[in-house]
Amino acid sequence: MTTEGYNFAYLDEGTKRMIRRALLKAVAVPGHQVPFGSREMPLPYGWGTGGIQVTASVVGPDDVLKVIDQGADDTTNAVSIRRFFARVAPGLRTTERTAEATIIQTRHRIPETPLREGQVMVYQVPQPEPLFKLEPRRAETKRLHALADYGLMQVKLYEDIARHGRVGSSYDHPVMVGGRYLMAPSPIPSFDNPKMHLSPALQLFGAGRERRLYAVPPYTEVRSLDFDDHPFVPLRASGSCALCGADHTYLDEMVTDDRGGRLFVCSDTDYCGERQEQQAAERAA
Amino acid sequence: MSGLLPGFADPVLDAQSSFRAVLEAMSRPGRVQRLPRAPSPPAPLGAAAGAVLLALVDSATPLFIDAGADAVEWVRFHAGCPIVPGAGEAEFVLCTGTAPRLASLRQGTDEEPQGSATLILQVDALEEGTGWRLTGPGIEREHGLRVRGLPEGFLAEWKANGARFPRGVDVILCDGDRIAALPRSLRIEEG
Numbered sequence: 359m360t361t362e363g364y365n366f367a368y369l370d371e372g373t374k375r376m377i378r379r380a381l382l383k384a385v386a387v388p389g390h391q392v393p394f395g396s397r398e399m400p401l402p403y404g405w406g407t408g409g410i411q412v413t414a415s416v417v418g419p420d421d422v423l424k425v426i427d428q429g430a431d432d433t434t435n436a437v438s439i440r441r442f443f444a445r446v447a448p449g450l451r452t453t454e455r456t457a458e459a460t461i462i463q464t465r466h467r468i469p470e471t472p473l474r475e476g477q478v479m480v481y482q483v484p485q486p487e488p489l490f491k492l493e494p495r496r497a498e499t500k501r502l503h504a505l506a507d508y509g510l511m512q513v514k515l516y517e518d519i520a521r522h523g524r525v526g527s528s529y530d531h532p533v534m535v536g537g538r539y540l541m542a543p544s545p546i547p548s549f550d551n552p553k554m555h556l557s558p559a560l561q562l563f564g565a566g567r568e569r570r571l572y573a574v575p576p577y578t579e580v581r582s583l584d585f586d587d588h589p590f591v592p593l594r595a596s597g598s599c600a601l602c603g604a605d606h607t608y609l610d611e612m613v614t615d616d617r618g619g620r621l622f623v624c625s626d627t628d629y630c631g632e633r634q635e636q637q638a639a640e641r642a643a
Numbered sequence: 644m645s646g647l648l649p650g651f652a653d654p655v656l657d658a659q660s661s662f663r664a665v666l667e668a669m670s671r672p673g674r675v676q677r678l679p680r681a682p683s684p685p686a687p688l689g690a691a692a693g694a695v696l697l698a699l700v701d702s703a704t705p706l707f708i709d710a711g712a713d714a715v716e717w718v719r720f721h722a723g724c725p726i727v728p729g730a731g732e733a734e735f736v737l738c739t740g741t742a743p744r745l746a747s748l749r750q751g752t753d754e755e756p757q758g759s760a761t762l763i764l765q766v767d768a769l770e771e772g773t774g775w776r777l778t779g780p781g782i783e784r785e786h787g788l789r790v791r792g793l794p795e796g797f798l799a800e801w802k803a804n805g806a807r808f809p810r811g812v813d814v815i816l817c818d819g820d821r822i823a824a825l826p827r828s829l830r831i832e833e834g
Contacts, residue, residue: 365655366655366656366659367659371654371655371658372701372703374658374659374662375658375698375699375700375701376703378662378666378698378699379699379704380757381666382665382666382669382699382761382813383756383757383759383813384757385666385669385670385781385826386669386813386826386827386828387756387757387808387809387827387828388780388828390756390757390809392757393757415662416662416663416666417659418656418659418660418663419656475671500754500755501754503754504752504753504754504809505753536780536828538808538809539809556783558783560666560670573670574780575669575670575671575780575781575826575828576670576671576780576781576783577780577781577782577783578780578781579780
């Protein structure tokens with residue numbers, strides 16, 4: 359792919375302005391879904407077209423971009439998006455280190471390393487409407503959001519408890535933003551939900567196929583939906599990472615052979631790698 | 644066309660850096676941001692107001708502007724936006740003189756609050772850390788902001804604006820090449 363003839367960060371200026379205006383309104387009304395004119399991107403829907411358009415509208419040549427897919431920097435989706443921006447945004451640096459990044463585009467994880475002010479999280483969102491599975495009519499969900507009428511979701515959680523004895527989908531567990539809007543946190547594990555609460559970083563969400571974007575400003579209240587007598591409990595596999603020994607991170611289960619052998623490793627490859635380096639340095643010292 | 648002043652030196656990267664400053668201002672209300680790559684628009688338009696305009700308005704956004712014929716010609720040439728005669732019809736409202744009442748601008752609807760107007764207001768001075776006490780999304784505990792040159796009764800209007808949430812106007816304050824933003828979710832108390 360040659361990048362000659364393409365604008366900085368691929369999108370034309372008119373599209374960027376349209377997305378930028380939508381982003382500012384999204385920040386002003388935290389958790390509210392703003393429609394935008396999603397463009398055809400050089401990759402299919404479901405591969406992060408929404409996140410890419412948001413990143414392309416925000417990114418500049420002074421930024422440092424990190425892209426993760428399920429916590430990993432080295433999976434196909436992450437590598438191809440990082441390479442895409444390195445090609446179409448001259449000057450932009452890319453990194454795998456969370457601490458170095460100014461923009462982190464993510465599919466389905468929030469890094470383990472705490473975020474800081476000055477960082478922007480960009481989430482790839484497949485389904486921005488948290489009520490979609492309960493009420494598929496857009497016109498109706500818009501009205502429910504306008505009235506802050508989220509009884510449907512409370513009933514769904516109640517039914518979860520009645521059937522399974524506990525609240526909490528393992529991922530995409532709905533949150534209330536600023537006490538006003540019900541929001542889909544994108545399919546991050548519920549383990550990551552508490553990291554959104556009062557995060558110092560700005561969080562932007564883009565859904566390309568559904569043509570919606572939304573935002574959570576820094577230091578904004580993000581509460582996972584639950585009941586007083588059935589509080590939200592983030593889910594985590596019990597075990598520790600086979601590579602770095604971490605017992606406080608989100609783990610992926612790996613099958614190692616065809617005889618039932620398996621082990622757990624950190625889903626955040628950068629965090630795990632840094633811990634291993636540190637441990638190696640301590641051993642050498 | 645003889646006296647037409649230039650817009651952004653680099654339309655792509657200057658617009659990007661100006662937008663980032665506005666985004667930062669909107670997500671951390673009360674923090675004053677500098678726009679280092681702002682253009683020099685015709686008076687009475689200031690550098691920051693000019694940069695915000697060129698970064699955000701285009702043929703899709705009706706603009707109301709009270710800054711006189713030179714400014715209208717400048718923004719029309721560089722941004723190509725339709726100019727509307729009444730502030731109540733505009734998506735972006737730029738005021739260098741007396742600000743219109745917030746309630747007279749587009750408020751959006753409960754279902755589509757993003758349809759509200761953005762008011763870009765040139766003020767006499769912005770000072771961080773003193774004056775108003777700001778709380779709300781984007782602020783860890785409290786930010787201080789002193790603004791000189793706002794119309795009398797602005798705080799009462801702001802309170803009414805907040806009461807309409809999620810409807811309501813968002814404000815970008817400009818002073819020279821610096822800006823601060825007041826998103827509608829912001830609560831302001833007199834310091």
